[in-house]
Amino acid sequence: ETGVTQTPRHLVMGMTNKKSLKCEQHLGHNAMYWYKQSAKKPLELMFVYSLEERVENNSVPSRFSPECPNSSHLFLHLHTLQPEDSALYLCASSLSGYTSTDTQYFGPGTRLTVL
Amino acid sequence: AQTVTQSQPEMSVQEAETVTLSCTYDTSENNYYLFWYKQPPSRQMILVIRQEAYKQQNATENRFSVNFQKAAKSFSLKISDSQLGDTAMYFCAFMKWWGNKLVFGAGTILRVKS
Numbered sequence: 001e002t003g004v005t006q007t008p009r010h011l012v013m014g015m016t017n018k019k020s021l022k023c024e025q026h027l028g029h030n031a032m033y034w035y036k037q038s039a040k041k042p043l044e045l046m047f048v049y050s051l052e053e054r055v056e057n058n059s060v061p062s063r064f065s066p067e068c069p070n071s072s073h074l075f076l077h078l079h080t081l082q083p084e085d086s087a088l089y090l091c092a093s094s095l096s097g098y099t100s101t102d103t104q105y106f107g108p109g110t111r112l113t114v115l
Numbered sequence: 116a117q118t119v120t121q122s123q124p125e126m127s128v129q130e131a132e133t134v135t136l137s138c139t140y141d142t143s144e145n146n147y148y149l150f151w152y153k154q155p156p157s158r159q160m161i162l163v164i165r166q167e168a169y170k171q172q173n174a175t176e177n178r179f180s181v182n183f184q185k186a187a188k189s190f191s192l193k194i195s196d197s198q199l200g201d202t203a204m205y206f207c208a209f210m211k212w213w214g215n216k217l218v219f220g221a222g223t224i225l226r227v228k229s
Contacts, residue, residue, distance in 0.1 A: 003159070031215060042119070043206065043219040056216065090160065097215045101148075104217060106160040 002026050004107035006091050012113045013081065021076040021110045023091030031097030032074040033104065034066060037088040049074060050097030081114045088112070117142045117209050121220035128197045129228055135182075136192045136223050138207030144168075146212035149183065149190045154222075155203040163205070166190065168212075197227045 004025045013019050025032060034046040048056035049068040063085075065077040074091055088109045094102040118141045128134035140149070147168045154160040166174045166183050173181050178195045194201055207220040 033215075040221065042221045043217075045216055048215055050215070094215065102215070103162050103165070104215075105162075106152075108157075108159045 004091055004093055004105050006089075006107040006110050008110060009108065010111045010113075012115065013078070014115050015081060015083070017081075018077070018079040020078065021089055021091075021112075023074040023076075023107055025072055025074075025091075025093035025105070025107075027093060027095075027105060029093040029095050029105075030071050031094045031102070032068060032071070033092040033094075034074065034076055035090040035092065035106075037090055037109070039087075043090070046076075048097055055097055078112075081112075083114050086112055086114045117144070117211070117218045119207050119209050119218055119220035121205075121207055121223050123223045124221070125224045125226070127226045127228055128194075130197055130199060132197055133193060133195045134197055134225065136194075136205050136207075136225065138190045138192070138220055140188050140190065140207070140209050142188070142209065144211055148210045148212070149181075150208040150210070150217070151179070151181070151190075151192045152206045152208060152219075153201075153203045154206065155200075160206070164192070194225075199227050199229060201225060202227045 007022045031050045036044045046060045047066045052068045067075040090109045091107040092104040094104045120139045149166045151163040153163045164176045180193045182191045204222045206222045209218045
């Protein structure tokens with residue numbers, strides 16, 4: 001695998017379920033990001049991790065819980081979601097989280113549907 | 116706070132022709148970066164082109180070029196010799212000079228017709 005991969009690609013869950021999204025980057029990057037892409041809305045940054053430390057939490061509800069066990073892996077744990085949380089969740093990585101000269105590379109996304 | 120506006124929700128272009136996608140932004144920063152990302156249907160989003168605000172010369176990448184007007188806070192993307200593979204959602208994005216937060220516009224769906 002090369003680049004940024006995400007699993008699963010599609011997920012359907014009920015409002016009482018607990019699930020996790022996984023992201024893995026094979027680029028040797030040190031920063032990873034979660035974005036939410038809703039229909040007809042701009043992409044919204046959710047979380048940023050740099051060297052496994054969370055450096056940004058963009059006022060995301062606590063029902064979304066990120067985890068970054070190492071610089072190659074990023075998880076988004078989901079619990080008691082709402083139907084309005086249905087969206088495409090994109091993971092991205094960049095060489096460094098502290099310089100804007102770094103291009104962010106995106107994964108294919110997980111299409112989440114909350115029933 | 117920065118905002119990015121893409122006023123064209125959808126556009127169409129005939130294969131081999133040229134199309135321009137519009138983007139305006141609002142910021143009080145003097146130095147920053149601007150980006151165009153492409154998201155093909157069911158495929159990963161990739162960087163098309165990027166511009167540093169301190170550079171007066173417009174960025175160019177093969178068939179893709181930008182018209183950066185700093186005073187007007189405008190950053191349009193021109194695609195020359197459009198190809199079917201250019202069909203995608205195009206996002207304009209802003210990033211501060213020192214920071215990792217991308218602020219995206221709502222996107223423009225571009226359809227290239229044969």
